[in-house]
Amino acid sequence: MVPDGVTEATGGVRVNRNLVIPADELQWRFTTSGGPGGQHANRSSTRAEVLFDVERSRVLGPRQRARILHQLGPTVRAASGDERSQFRNRQEALGRLAAQLATALQPRRQRRPTAPSAAARARRLEDKARQAARKRDRSGPADRDDL
Secondary structure, three states: OOOOOEOOOOOOEEEEOOEEEOHHHEEEEEEOOOOOOHHHHHHOOOEEEEEEEOOOOOOOOHHHHHHHHHHHOOEEEEEEOOOOOHHHHHHHHHHHHHHHHHHHHOOOOOOOOOOOOHHHHHHHHHHHHHHHHHHHHHOOHHHOOOO
């Protein structure tokens, strides 16, 4: 089973329906995963880390490149060391990379400034009055001007 974002034939990453990053644009680094696992964890380089250089990519368009650079920076990195198998960690890292890139490429909706509702204004004023009464009740009789 191949996770979302990973293309079986090329070993590249399908980010969305318009963008597939070829395997030759990905850099891999393998290290020991650490944590429990005894000799296998100490001697096997199963943790996989994949790096994608956004600035040097040939498949990104100018708008895609600008959006990813703004959201994630010049180098996008994803790692996985959760599994015992290097192959499964590679697949997981590719899936994480695809998810990061897909999130960065999604257009952000512009926020429309809105005014507080009448109920929100009323709640704020009630809270203010309640807080003022609480502070007024804390003071002793000597501090009151109305006596």
